[in-house]
Amino acid sequence: MRKNLNVIAAYSIMMVLILMVGIFQSWNIALSIFNLCLISAVMTMGANIQWGYAGLINFGIMGYTALGGLAAVLISVDPVQEAWRAGGFDILMCLWLIIVMVLVIRFILKNFKKSKLRTYSIAALIITGIIIIRVTAEPGIEKIEAVNPASTGFLGGFGLPIIFSWIVGALFAGGLAFVVGKVALGLRADYLAIATLLISEIVIAIIKHEDWLTRGVKNVIGLKRPAPYEVDLQTTDWFISLVEKFNSGKLSVIENLADRQGALNQLVIEGSSVFVKLCYSGLFLVVVIILLILTQKALYSPWGRMMRAIRDNEEAANAMGKNVVKQHLLIFILGSAIVGIAGAMLVTQDGLFTPGSYRPMRYTFLIWVMVIVGGSGNNFGAILGGFVVWFLWIEAAPISLFLINFFTAGIPETNALKAHLIESVPYFRFLMMGLGLLFIMRYRPKGILPEKIEIK
Amino acid sequence: MDFLNAIILLLNYIFIPALTYGSQLALGAIFVTLIYGILRFANFATGDMMSFGTMATILFTWYFQSLGVSLGVLPTALIAIPFGIVLMILYMLLIDKFVFKYYRNQKSPPVQFAMVSIGVMFVTQAVVRIIIGPGDRRFFDGEKFIIKAREFKEMTGLNEGLALKSTQVITIFITIVLVSLLFWFLNRTKTGKSMKAYSDNEDLALLSGIDPKKIVLVTWIIAGILATIGGVLYGLDKSFKPFTYFNNMLPIFAAAIVGGIGNPFGAFLGGYVIAFSEILLTYAYKKFFMYILPQSMEPNSLVQLLSTDYKFAVSFSILVIVLIYRPSGIFKGKVL
Numbered sequence: 025m026r027k028n029l030n031v032i033a034a035y036s037i038m039m040v041l042i043l044m045v046g047i048f049q050s051w052n053i054a055l056s057i058f059n060l061c062l063i064s065a066v067m068t069m070g071a072n073i074q075w076g077y078a079g080l081i082n083f084g085i086m087g088y089t090a091l092g093g094l095a096a097v098l099i100s101v102d103p104v105q106e107a108w109r110a111g112g113f114d115i116l117m118c119l120w121l122i123i124v125m126v127l128v129i130r131f132i133l134k135n136f137k138k139s140k141l142r143t144y145s146i147a148a149l150i151i152t153g154i155i156i157i158r159v160t161a162e163p164g165i166e167k168i169e170a171v172n173p174a175s176t177g178f179l180g181g182f183g184l185p186i187i188f189s190w191i192v193g194a195l196f197a198g199g200l201a202f203v204v205g206k207v208a209l210g211l212r213a214d215y216l217a218i219a220t221l222l223i224s225e226i227v228i229a230i231i232k233h234e235d236w237l238t239r240g241v242k243n244v245i246g247l248k249r250p251a252p253y254e255v256d257l258q259t260t261d262w263f264i265s266l267v268e269k270f271n272s273g274k275l276s277v278i279e280n281l282a283d284r285q286g287a288l289n290q291l292v293i294e295g296s297s298v299f300v301k302l303c304y305s306g307l308f309l310v311v312v313i314i315l316l317i318l319t320q321k322a323l324y325s326p327w328g329r330m331m332r333a334i335r336d337n338e339e340a341a342n343a344m345g346k347n348v349v350k351q352h353l354l355i356f357i358l359g360s361a362i363v364g365i366a367g368a369m370l371v372t373q374d375g376l377f378t379p380g381s382y383r384p385m386r387y388t389f390l391i392w393v394m395v396i397v398g399g400s401g402n403n404f405g406a407i408l409g410g411f412v413v414w415f416l417w418i419e420a421a422p423i424s425l426f427l428i429n430f431f432t433a434g435i436p437e438t439n440a441l442k443a444h445l446i447e448s449v450p451y452f453r454f455l456m457m458g459l460g461l462l463f464i465m466r467y468r469p470k471g472i473l474p475e476k477i478e479i480k
Numbered sequence: 481m482d483f484l485n486a487i488i489l490l491l492n493y494i495f496i497p498a499l500t501y502g503s504q505l506a507l508g509a510i511f512v513t514l515i516y517g518i519l520r521f522a523n524f525a526t527g528d529m530m531s532f533g534t535m536a537t538i539l540f541t542w543y544f545q546s547l548g549v550s551l552g553v554l555p556t557a558l559i560a561i562p563f564g565i566v567l568m569i570l571y572m573l574l575i576d577k578f579v580f581k582y583y584r585n586q587k588s589p590p591v592q593f594a595m596v597s598i599g600v601m602f603v604t605q606a607v608v609r610i611i612i613g614p615g616d617r618r619f620f621d622g623e624k625f626i627i628k629a630r631e632f633k634e635m636t637g638l639n640e641g642l643a644l645k646s647t648q649v650i651t652i653f654i655t656i657v658l659v660s661l662l663f664w665f666l667n668r669t670k671t672g673k674s675m676k677a678y679s680d681n682e683d684l685a686l687l688s689g690i691d692p693k694k695i696v697l698v699t700w701i702i703a704g705i706l707a708t709i710g711g712v713l714y715g716l717d718k719s720f721k722p723f724t725y726f727n728n729m730l731p732i733f734a735a736a737i738v739g740g741i742g743n744p745f746g747a748f749l750g751g752y753v754i755a756f757s758e759i760l761l762t763y764a765y766k767k768f769f770m771y772i773l774p775q776s777m778e779p780n781s782l783v784q785l786l787s788t789d790y791k792f793a794v795s796f797s798i799l800v801i802v803l804i805y806r807p808s809g810i811f812k813g814k815v816l
Contacts, residue, residue: 081591207804213591214522218733219803222796225730233789389598396595451609458602462579465596
């Protein structure tokens with residue numbers, strides 16, 4: 025108990041902060057912060073596995089998040105039959121061509137010795153392959169995008185419950201991580217960072233512009249939810265009576281029957297959106313707890329010890345007969361898969377997929393700030409980092425507004441400087457994040473909750 | 481005649497824009513590569529430092545414009561650049577003193593430096609946005625075109641026009657001057673040579689009496705000059721928007737690595753490699769083929785290898801290919 029005091033204290037403070045938002049601002053805001061904190065926590069756990077356990081730096085988090093989101097679309101949207109009839113055949117042909125191309129390249133790589141000729145022939149193969157694929161796909165893509173472009177214009181998905189996408193998102197992200205890992209893991213740390221960052225940008229570019237698959241910047245809206253809809257709740261009897269029961273004290277004060285009905289309606293509307301958010305919180309909490317148990321178990325298993333050995337001294341671990349390359353690839357895939365889950369969760373919660381919103385600032389660097397601030401190598405720290413940083417990210421504007429007003433209290437409202445500062449309140453969050461990161465790195469380089477290694 | 485038209489077409493839509501864009505990237509890439517070679521870290525704050533320098537220049541430009549100072553046909557920003565550079569260097573030295581110096585003394589691993597530079601990136605982004613706002617700003621004044629497309633057509637009687645923007649000429653001219661000065665400095669002067677020595681082998685350089693503090697100072701000064709001028713040239717040619725500058729960091733990194741990180745000349749050429757491949761691969765060649773091919777063979781499609789949406793993706797793919805097959809870059813930099 026004593027050992028874990030700081031963990032418990034840190035989490036209690038965090039919970040109190042969120043509760044305070046609930047009491048002073050509104051429960052809706054508090055819960056939406058809490059939900060995104062949970063999603064961020066999943067992302068940080070993914071990044072923490074890579075960075076904290078194995079020392080791999082992955083700046084491609086944005087790409088895996090987006091792939092998870094794509095999985096949510098592909099799983100939950102109903103298939104667009106018309107589009108499939110129009111261009112499905114061409115797309116399937118392309119898929120076959122890609123598979124054949126990959127197999128041929130694998131065959132060449134396996135059966136021929138490394139030589140200039142081999143390299144050039146593979147390059148030629150890839151270029152001709154891409155041209156053939158483009159030529160085959162072009163008419164199909166045009167036909168698909170022409171099918172009712174205002175509402176569909178893409179192939180749609182499988183029409184399954186969106187929850188499945190959490191697993192599929194992990195698979196997608198893991199698959200990409202496999203390819204990226206094969207290509208880039210040999211690089212030195214800071215260049216691995218750049219390479220993964222750029223690869224994630226390529227992924228985003230593809231998701232943004234391949235309209236037949238993702239509707240691109242036209243966004244996919246109205247994804248099916250795993251939670252009930254507010255509108256349905258507001259007309260459900262048990263929900264109304266539940267709200268009535270909760271607020272019976274408040275309602276009984278109101279004498280007039282009509283007024284009371286009006287107040288109840290208002291409460292039901294508010295309550296319904298809180299209830300929906302609570303449903304999501306429950307779902308996300310389950311994911312976070314399952315992942316936390318798994319990652320904790322892994323950390324203290326022989327495998328976790330091996331990973332730390334590899335992280336701390338690659339050569340020694342190699343000399344002890346551990347396959348460093350393979351383990352790096354494995355952990356890269358595992359971490360990215362967890363980030364993929366988070367991406368799918370995010371889209372599930374929002375109910376919409378907006379490829380344009382995936383920006384490295386929000387989905388890569390912010391997550392890294394969370395990991396570093398929270399404490400790399402410590403799962404509780406990483407999760408706490410997700411909570412603290414997301415909380416600050418959202419509440420930075422009100423906090424800095426308060427601070428500006430406090431420090432400029434003597435200056436009249438019309439002062440140009442004060443007006444300018446108040447106008448630029450939204451950007452103080454960047455300042456807070458940057459300064460926070462710099463201070464933590466300087467004075468507490470292991471994060472708020474540092475890594476603790478207990479040998480059991 | 482058709483052949484001439486085709487050449488003018490390529491000049492107008494590929495060669496000149498790519499040369500301009502390449503120059504802007506090249507300056508940024510030399511900045512990255514110098515920081516990498518001498519201070520030994522990948523600076524993720526590159527784009528935002530460039531935007532800080534540009535912002536400082538814009539502020540001075542506005543000040544000069546309000547005073548009524550102008551260069552006539554040339555943009556006022558050119559007078560403001562030196563002042564912007566000074567502000568930029570001060571900012572960089574401040575950051576170095578409060579942030580990077582500590583880690584340098586600790587001999588931290590490059591990853592930690594990279595993380596710290598992310599903190600600097602956030603802070604710089606905030607500073608720029610708080611001071612000038614996130615909006616799109618054009619600060620170009622003076623004569624916009626040297627040759628207008630229509631005038632060119634009238635002059636030569638060709639079908640294709642060649643438009644030459646003054647910003648393009650300014651960009652290319654300043655880049656050439658600046659880069660030749662820089663290479664002269666690095667290769668001919670004592671300080672430049674000691675910088676190279678420090679970059680090649682730190683211990684040996686220290687042993688032979690090179691003062692590391694001076695090297696770091698000079699590096700930041702050169703970096704400040706490059707970053708500001710690169711940023712201002714980009715802003716004059718297109719427009720200034722903090723977010724775009726942040727995004728430009730990625731092709732700049734690509735250029736620096738493709739050219740061989742730590743190698744300024746490689747970075748310089750790398751900028752053009754990236755710019756030309758981006759534009760060559762995403763240009764629609766339909767009109768070009770219409771000029772050079774006989775009527776019967778005219779293409780129906782746009783003859784575009786990749787849609788322009790993939791412009792950035794092209795440079796990143798080149799980078800990934802280079803990283804796989806030649807991790808030291810095309811022009812042999814440090815092995816990563």
